[in-house]
Amino acid sequence: MSLIVNFLIGFFILAGAFLCLIATFGVIRLPDVYTRNHAASKATTLGVMFILVGTFIYFYSFLDHFNSRLILGFVFLFMTSPISGHLINRSAYNSGVKLWDRSVRDDLKTYNEAKEKNRF
Amino acid sequence: MSLQILLNVVLAFLWMFIKVSYGPIDFIKGYIFGLLVIFVLRRYFQTRFYVYRIWSFVKLTLIFFKELLLSNIAIIKIVLKPKLDMRPGIFALQTDLTKDWQILLLSSLITLTPGTLVISVSDDNKILFVHAMNLGEIETEINNIKNTFERAILEVSG
Numbered sequence: 270m271s272l273i274v275n276f277l278i279g280f281f282i283l284a285g286a287f288l289c290l291i292a293t294f295g296v297i298r299l300p301d302v303y304t305r306n307h308a309a310s311k312a313t314t315l316g317v318m319f320i321l322v323g324t325f326i327y328f329y330s331f332l333d334h335f336n337s338r339l340i341l342g343f344v345f346l347f348m349t350s351p352i353s354g355h356l357i358n359r360s361a362y363n364s365g366v367k368l369w370d371r372s373v374r375d376d377l378k379t380y381n382e383a384k385e386k387n388r389f
Numbered sequence: 390m391s392l393q394i395l396l397n398v399v400l401a402f403l404w405m406f407i408k409v410s411y412g413p414i415d416f417i418k419g420y421i422f423g424l425l426v427i428f429v430l431r432r433y434f435q436t437r438f439y440v441y442r443i444w445s446f447v448k449l450t451l452i453f454f455k456e457l458l459l460s461n462i463a464i465i466k467i468v469l470k471p472k473l474d475m476r477p478g479i480f481a482l483q484t485d486l487t488k489d490w491q492i493l494l495l496s497s498l499i500t501l502t503p504g505t506l507v508i509s510v511s512d513d514n515k516i517l518f519v520h521a522m523n524l525g526e527i528e529t530e531i532n533n534i535k536n537t538f539e540r541a542i543l544e545v546s547g
Contacts, residue, residue, distance in 0.1 A: 288461060295468040303520045304477055307506055308464055314501065315461045351500035358508045358520065368477065380481065380511065380518070 274330045281323030288316030301368060302361045310354030318343055393439045397423045445544040452541055453498060460503040467504075467522060478524040479508060482517045484539065489514075491542050498538045 295308025325339040397420060404419025405411050424440070431438045467475055482499075486492050492514055496507040504522035511518070 288465075291465050291468055295464065298468060298473070300473065301477075303506065303508075304475075304522060307504065307520075307522050308468060310506070311457075311460050311501060312464050315457055348497075351497040354500055355496060355507050358506055362508050368479070380516070 271330075274326065278323050278327050278330075281319045281326065285316045285319030285321075285323065288312045288319065292316065302366050303358060303368065306354055306358050306361075310350060310357075314346060314350045317346060321346075390436055390439045390442055393427055393434060393436070397427055399423075400426060442545060445541065449541045449545055452537060453501070456498070456502040456537075460501060463503040463522075475523045477520065477522055479518055479520050480524065482519050483515065484517055486539065486542060487514070488546070491546060492517075494542055495538055498542075502538075 289312070292308050292312035295312065296305050299305045299308060321339050321343050325336060325343075328334045328336050328339075400423030401416050401419035404422060405415045408415055408419075427434075428438060428440075484492065484495065486495055492510065496510065496517060499505050499507050499517070499519060506520045506522075507517055508520050509518045510516070
């Protein structure tokens with residue numbers, strides 16, 4: 270039993286750290302704001318969540334301490350991180366940051382142009 | 390739904406008052422009996438029996454976790470690939486959802502799922518503009534989102 274718990278803790282902490290590392294690589298490597306935001310907003314969410322779960326299991330099984338703040342942090346992270354990703358993307362798009370030049374299509378641009386045309 | 394839950398709590402308190410014992414165990418017993426009563430009388434309520442809705446919410450959460458894991462695997466694959474050969478783009482997604490909280494939930498779900506990120510919602514709340522990391526066939530992607538998330542959200546609210 271203790272062996273399984275040890276293994277779980279190690280797995281969660283290492284996987285979380287690995288995901289955060291991947292997110293960093295993604296932010297450095299990917300070409301434009303939007304694709305970087307993909308890496309940053311997804312991989313770090315799950316990475317930090319894994320680290321929190323590993324910490325929670327550690328404190329619960331070894332020190333017999335049920336830390337509800339970790340669970341709250343988990344839930345808050347889950348609720349807020351997609352919205353922050355969305356807002357960064359939206360403000361980047363509205364202030365005219367260009368897509369990567371190898372992007373395939375842009376439906377939002379056609380939608381905005383149609384809206385402008387209808388207004389005047 | 391909230392009316393049924395409130396009624397259930399009231400029935401649990403009624404049970405405690407009838408038994409003249411006020412422990413948490415008695416509350417739970419009364420809650421279970423109240424649940425039985427509400428299940429028997431379910432055709433007098435306007436909405437569905439509320440346990441179904443809680444169950445579909447649990448299902449939605451499970452879908453959420455599954456998609457989060459898959460999206461991270463997809464991100465790892467793209468980032469660690471030696472050549473950057475993905476084809477990003479923005480596509481429009483028509484949605485059937487009408488209420489604000491449903492659209493909020495849908496866009497959060499889309500943002501945390503494989504290779505998609507919501508950029509903007511149109512003014513009439515009918516179109517979501519989604520940035521996709523790897524734009525394959527748009528039709529299949531839209532159908533995926535529709536079949537999994539929209540149906541799950543509609544099940545929670547319906």
